[in-house]
Amino acid sequence: xxxxxxxxxxxxxxxxxxxxxxxxxxxxxxxxxxxxxxxxxxxxxxxxxxxxxxxxxxxxxxxxxxxxxxxxxxxxxxxxxxxxxxxxxxxxxxxxxxxxxxxxxxxxxxxxxxxxxxxxxxxxxxxxxxxxxxxxxxxxxxxxxxxxxxxxxxxxxxxxxxxxxxxxxxxxxxxxxxxxxxxxxxxxxxxxxxxxxxxxxxxxxxxxxxxxxx
Numbered sequence: 001x002x003x004x005x006x007x008x009x010x011x012x013x014x015x016x017x018x019x020x021x022x023x024x025x026x027x028x029x030x031x032x033x034x035x036x037x038x039x040x041x042x043x044x045x046x047x048x049x050x051x052x053x054x055x056x057x058x059x060x061x062x063x064x065x066x067x068x069x070x071x072x073x074x075x076x077x078x079x080x081x082x083x084x085x086x087x088x089x090x091x092x093x094x095x096x097x098x099x100x101x102x103x104x105x106x107x108x109x110x111x112x113x114x115x116x117x118x119x120x121x122x123x124x125x126x127x128x129x130x131x132x133x134x135x136x137x138x139x140x141x142x143x144x145x146x147x148x149x150x151x152x153x154x155x156x157x158x159x160x161x162x163x164x165x166x167x168x169x170x171x172x173x174x175x176x177x178x179x180x181x182x183x184x185x186x187x188x189x190x191x192x193x194x195x196x197x198x199x200x201x202x203x204x205x206x207x208x209x210x211x212x213x214x
Contacts, residue, residue: 054088164190
């Protein structure tokens with residue numbers, strides 16, 4: 001990482017936007033260099049000045065979580081929105097969440113769905129799970145278990161624990177698919193292996209019920 005950081009830093013000082021983002025990213029995560037959020041923001045801003053979409057998303061995240069800067073959701077939304085328009089999947093997912101939850105933006109299920117869809121189309125596992133949940137609950141859109149199942153599966157296959165848990169529940173309940181105990185356990189175990197507590201508890205309950213019936 002140290003060699004990579006030095007290479008990116010050299011290019012970043014010459015004005016390369018991708019390198020400026022990479023330097024900021026490495027400073028944020030402490031890869032090859034001591035972690036420094038304020039310096040990370042400095043390099044993100046330089047990349048943003050050149051219209052770098054991923055840097056805009058990263059800057060939005062820094063404002064969202066108050067990393068190296070005072071927490072400011074309005075600024076976070078500003079940068080997430082700009083990055084989302086440029087096609088950044090993480091930023092699109094965040095915009096979906098802000099609209100779905102009505103946090104610092106007017107609650108709007110249709111806009112939430114549209115942002116999630118943009119992100120999910122780019123195989124963002126978080127967005128796929130969130131969009132699936134909207135279809136599952138019928139939150140602002142018509143309830144559709146089959147579409148929820150499809151999206152949960154796409155997310156679960158990427159290793160997203162919450163989606164694995166949700167998919168396991170749908171197989172257990174026979175929602176959008178025929179009941180399948182083995183398939184339910186398969187997905188719940190995958191989530192449990194990632195220390196997803198709800199999945200661990202559900203497996204314990206299923207094991208108890210099976211033992212009781214036998």
